[in-house]
Amino acid sequence: MHTYEHQLLTVNGISLSLYTAGPADGPVVWLLHGFPESWYSWRHQIQLLADAGLRVIVPEMRGYGQTSAPSEIAAYDLMTVCGDIQAAMDLLGQRSVAVVGHDWGAPVAWHLALLEPERVKVIGAMAVPYGGRPKKPAIEIIRNQFADRFNYILYFQQPGVAEAELDHDIPRTLRMMMHNTSAAVPKDFFLQKKPAGSSLHDGMQDPGAPPDWCEGDAFDVYVRTFAGRGFRGALNWYRNFQRNWERTAPLADRKVLQPALFLLGDNDPVGTLEAHTLQKMPAWVPDLEQHLVADCGHWLQGEQPEEVSRLLLDFLKRRYIVQR
Structure with a gap:
């Protein structure tokens, strides 16, 4: 395991655990993990980006690891989670950043781009696309x-x-x-048809x-x-679709205008x-680069680390670092 700097920041009513690497004065890039993951899902990318001169910041998201896990479900809505990252950026004095997210980290990254058009210079998203605010809460659909x-x-x-x-x-759950x-x-093994009363693991394979x-x-x-x-804190992210829809109403007509990179595994059930949403995305993210990563499921950074690192670093060099 590489050596990283670690700190706990008091922001937005919680303690936020951050791992950092790279030169303190380098261009800042945030890497946001998803469910049910860890900050360490970015391990292959952290060192590569740090070696390229970037200041890499990787939080344990709200409900995970050493970061606080409030008991209230409403404490995990999307705007609140974005607020964690915004408050940390403020505390660290960051006025120009790149934000990259995977799985649930991707909606956070997309919405940070909408909320912070001046500070967030470029965005990278993996697995979860952006197609604008839905006409009704996703949970209803x-x-x-x-x-x-x-x-x-x-x-x-x-x-x-x-x-x-x-x-x-x-x-067992993680494996x-x-x-x-x-x-x-x-590809769609995870989405196999099961009766409504089934459990998550019914019909799934345990590789041992x-x-x-x-x-x-x-x-x-x-x-x-x-x-x-x-997993309670992590699961609470899924219990806020109605609240997310209500709280994002002011963003309904906004597009992501920053340069954006989107990566999807060719075998990802998402x-x-x-x-x-994938079909709608170019209209809502006009400056978009998309790549389908071969022989890859949902866990892009781990399953195909070299290709993901190559695409991400190339994008950041062209659209972020050289523009500073």
Whole structure:
């Protein structure tokens, strides 16, 4: 494991855990992880970007690791989570940044770009596209589409239900999530049809060991991220779709005008879930570069680290570093 600087910042009513690398005066890039991940999911990219002269900042997002995990569900809405990062930027005196997010980190990155058009100079997003604010809350759409069959987002809605399953054996949960949404299984294996009363793990494969791309030390970091606290804080992100929709109303007509990079694994089931949004994205993100990463599932930074690092660094060099 590489050596990183670590600090805890008091911002936005919480303690925010940050890992940093690279020269203190380098161009700043934030790397935002998703669910159920760890700041260490960026391990391959951190050192590469730091060696290129960037100041790399990687938070443990609200509800994860050493960062606070408030008990209230409403404490995890998208605008509040964006506020964590904005407050940290303010405290650190950052006026010009790049923001890159994967999975749930991607909506945070997209909305930081909308909220901070002067400070956020470029954005990178992985797995989750942006197609504007929906006409009604996404949770309503999902409930209508999956009235009689299982959907993992609906399964996550009732507090305590998903926690009972996921917290029971944290290493098993993590290896199953990694395996069943990776390129090791057919693209839509995770989205297989199941009765509405199913659990998340029903019908899924337990590989018995972490995938090769999440080597032992790295997997241990993931496990420690949830040890002692479980998945409740992380799951609460999914319980705010209605609140997210309400609180983003002032942003409804805004487009992401910054240069943007979007990466999607060719075997990522999110590509199926977000097919309509992918079609809409160029209209809402006019300065967009898109790449489909081959032989890759949902976990781009880990499954194809060299290709993702190459694409990300090339984009930052062309659209961010040289513009400073």
